[in-house]
Amino acid sequence: MTEAKTKPYEVVHDFRDRAILVGVDRGQRGWPIEADLAELARLVDTAGAEIVGSVTQRLDRPHPRTFIGAGKAEEVATLAEQTDATLVVFDDDLTPSQQANIENLVLGVKILDRTALILDIFALHAKSREGRLQVELAQMEYLLPRLRGLWRHFGQAAAASGGALGIGTRGPGETQLETDRRLARRRIQEVRRELKAVAAARDTQRSSRHRSGVFRVALVGYTNAGKSTLLNALTGADALVQDKLFATLDATTRRLELPEGRIVTLTDTVGFINKLPHSLVEAFKSTLDEVREADLLLHVIDTSHPMAKAQMAAVSEVLGELDVAATPQLLVYNKVDLVEQAELGQLHRISPGAVFVSGVHHTGLDELLDKIASEAAHGDRTLDVLIPYTRGDLVRLAHEDARIISEEHLEDGTHLIVRVPTAYADAFGEFEGEEEPG
Ligand SMILES: Nc1nc2c(ncn2[C@@H]2O[C@H](COP(=O)(O)OP(=O)(O)OP(=O)(O)O)[C@@H](O)[C@H]2O)c(=O)[nH]1
Ligand SMILES: [Mg+2]
Structure with a gap:
């Protein structure tokens, strides 16, 4: 009967998390809270959840126990109840104890912080074996210090439901916790070993390219700036292009022939984001080696984005963390098809060395190739x-x-x-x- 098919418990595949966004406005210059939350909304959407509400608070520094104030946390709990939320996403990172404390205030709802959300998207988009291992490593390392919080939370939930605090959970719980931790640590060791092996294989490829003296160019930039689009436009590759954050996780390298016939390599890799968790930079170290070892960085900018300038600063910060501040960098203002001529003129005056392109409409690519060629010829x-x-x-x-x-x-x-x-x-x-x- 058709009736049976429509029973709610059968539509498991259609389950979508209902998320509440939480942002703290610390009066940061350059990143107004509205822009921050708009980006968080895109991340949540990319992760596949539906947004049912948002809460912000103006704070100079986070509350040590609950990140937001206790009263604000109550507000989140009420809103979660009213909207049937299944998920609360914080725009910043929470310490394991903050996360546990919030879980105790907003009962029955998953609490995610920025790192966990980005890791979730990475897990969704990781394709290669190396990418998957890198994400798993980061996820395990994220979980390890949080295992305790989980058990404490169960203890208190048991207490709330009438059981005495800790009884029936604390004793075996602690034992279980030790077992879980040991298993997690062992898995972390394993993943590290596997990653080393995969990276070693790729290293051999990379260093043979290096020895052959080929000039290496890497596309870097904010996520969704159009890096993969440019790789495709310049080399005829068919890298995945999506209007989503972190569509690309794995590094792709292609040969690129320059006007005078010189062959260089062009690498596309994972994009950056504001407040990129340091643990992710660590986890993606081997993928980011492509950036670290490049002779020239093409810093791709989504010129049409309202936060373009702040995004550039965020990218520079990550590049600093990767220790490549000294690598020659060419600014590539992309998506110029979406930008007013007047604005472009102004950018031209501010950064005369930059190139203005549209990866989708293939404009400005000749000039970009010429600039790459002259950089490549520098040390000749x-x-x-x-x-x-x-x-x-x-x-x-x-x-x-x-x-x-x-x-x-x-x-x-x-x-x-x-x-x-x-x-x-x-x-x-x-x-x-x-x-x-x-
Ligand atoms: N209008 C316009 N859209 C563009 C241009 N270049 C890229 N896009 C669009 O921007 C979106 C992101 O492009 P991608 O090439 O996937 O961006 P990316 O920098 O590789 O992004 P991640 O891999 O997610 O970090 C896609 O919807 C593209 O079609 C451009 O020059 N003009
Ligand atoms: Mg991409």
């Missing part, structure tokens, strides 16, 4: 070499990856005047001609 050296005929491989290399200024075939070998990338200078340097004395 001009050499005058006589390469013996036994070293045809070097002549071939010169033709493929360097710029030949003149070439003549002499009795003892090929005489080249050639402009080579620094990485090749050693290989060719050996055959540099003796300076004529005097």
Whole structure:
């Protein structure tokens, strides 16, 4: 009968969390609370929950016990009841004890902080084995210090429902807790080992690219800025493009041919976000190695975003954390198709070195390629070499990856005047001609 099919308990697959957002306004300059909550709403939506309410509080510093004030927490509890919420999401990170305390005030509802929410999205989007392992590691490390909170919470729930505090939960609970912790620690060790093995395999690939002297370019930027769109537009890759936060988690590297024929590599990787939890940067260390080892960073900006400037600052902060502040950086203002001409003119004046592109409409890409080419040519050296005929491989290399200024075939070998990338200078340097004395 059709009736049976519509019974609510059968529509398990349609379950969507009903979320209340909680933000604390600390009067931060650059990130007004409204913008913060709008971004949190996008994160919650990406994670697949429906938003049923939001609560904010103006506080200079978080409340040590409950992050928001106790009265505010009561307000959240009431709203959760009124709206049938299943989830409360904090826009900041909670300590394990704050989280446990809030759970005791807002009973029967999951409490998530910013790190947990982002981890959830990462878990949803991780595709590669390495990505999955990295997310699992971060999740286990996040959970470990929170295991106690969980058990305490169960103890108090038991007390609230008429049982004496701790009895029936505390004794076996603590034992169970120790077991859980031991298991969690063991799993963390395992994942670390597996990650090391996966990363080692990828390292070999990467260092062979490095030894070959190929100039490496990495796309960095705020999540949803259009990095994957640009990778696709420039290299014909088919990386996933979505109007969602953190669509890309795994690094993808493609060959890119520049106007003068030079081959470089272009890598697309995970995007950054404001208040990016440090533990995530740690967990994604091996993926982010691509950024750390790049010779040039293309900092992609969603020019049309109302918070574009603050997003740039957030990206710079993460780059600082990755220790790449010294790597040459090219600002790439993307999505210019969505921006008024006047505004673009102003940006042009402020940052004359920047490039203005639309990854979707393929505008400005030639200029972007020229800029990459001139950066790549920066360390090139001009050499005058006589390469013996036994070293045809070097002549071939010169033709493929360097710029030949003149070439003549002499009795003892090929005489080249050639402009080579620094990485090749050693290989060719050996055959540099003796300076004529005097
Ligand atoms: N109008 C317009 N939309 C763009 C442009 N570039 C990217 N987009 C859109 O912006 C959204 C995000 O693009 P992605 O390329 O997935 O962004 P990303 O930086 O890789 O994002 P994450 O991987 O999630 O960090 C998609 O809906 C794109 O279609 C552009 O130049 N113009
Ligand atoms: Mg992407």
